[in-house]
Each structure stands twice: as C-alpha cells, then as structure tokens.
Amino acid sequence: MSELLFYPILVLLLIIQLAIVRYLPLFNGTADILLLWLAAWGLQNKGKHVWIGAIFAAVLLSFASAVPWYAYFVTYLILALMSRLMNRHFWHNPLIALLFVVFFGSLLEYIIQFVVLLVQGISINFLESLKFIIVPSTFLNLLLAIPVYVIVSDMAQWVYPKEADE
Numbered sequence: 001m002s003e004l005l006f007y008p009i010l011v012l013l014l015i016i017q018l019a020i021v022r023y024l025p026l027f028n029g030t031a032d033i034l035l036l037w038l039a040a041w042g043l044q045n046k047g048k049h050v051w052i053g054a055i056f057a058a059v060l061l062s063f064a065s066a067v068p069w070y071a072y073f074v075t076y077l078i079l080a081l082m083s084r085l086m087n088r089h090f091w092h093n094p095l096i097a098l099l100f101v102v103f104f105g106s107l108l109e110y111i112i113q114f115v116v117l118l119v120q121g122i123s124i125n126f127l128e129s130l131k132f133i134i135v136p137s138t139f140l141n142l143l144l145a146i147p148v149y150v151i152v153s154d155m156a157q158w159v160y161p162k163e164a165d166e
Helices: 002-019 033-042 050-064 069-090 094-119 126-159
Strands: none
Touching (some): 002 033, 002 050, 033 050, 033 069, 033 094, 033 126, 069 094, 094 126
C-alpha cells in the first residue's frame, strides 16, 4: 500500500521539473529530477518497485516532452537496472553508487535523445550539444544528486519503518 505514494510524488516531480527546474538552466542544460529520484530510489534497499516507477515516469515524460516515447523508456529502464545492480551486487557505499548511476544515466539519457533526434532528421552538431547541453545537464544532475538522495532516503525510512523490515 505504501508504494502508492510513489506515483503522486513522480507527478509532483514532473510538475516541478517542467515549472521550475526547466527555467534554471546552466548554458542550455537542465537537471532531470525524475532521473535523480529514480536513481536514488533504486539504490534504496526497499526500492524493489523502481521498475514500475521507471515505466510510469517514462509515460509521464512522453506526454510532456517532444522527444519520442521510446527514448525515455530505454533510458529509465536502463537507469533502474543500473541502480538495482549497484544496490545488490557492486557497491555498498550508496553515495559513490549514486554518483556513478547518475553520471552514466545522465550521459545515457542525453546521448539517446541526441541519437533519436538525429535519426528523425533533425540536424544537431554533436560538439555543440555536448558542450552546451550534455555536460551542463550532467553537472547539474550530479550537483543535485546528493540532496535528492537525502530526501529519498528519509522518505524510504518513513514509508518503510524498521519494524516492517524485521
């Protein structure tokens, strides 16, 4: 039942991303709050349902963005896979895992969007997009990753108290 709180939070994050974060660019790059939330939630021990959240976030962004729907599905499902693998098998230091997942997830997201737009026939210079969109967006995502992780971990402790864990 507590997982139902996840979906209104994703809708609220989409509204914040479209109404506020979008108007705070660094060059032309902006942060992706949904990507940060999914990465942080997937790194939580209780974040087993990050797959459903990734699909829901991809559907939300598909309606709100001009980028084709499959770009977000691929990005967010790979991000969910990376975060769950980092949580289970590789690192037990969540902050290093978070920075790793956010860095590669951000690069993956913007490179997939670049390729999709290129395939659609939109002429984009790769070096300019790398310099003015991909690198600044990745930097903003890394800058906001730790505050989002703190909020997500507090929410996870609130939603899944210790008594339910044992």
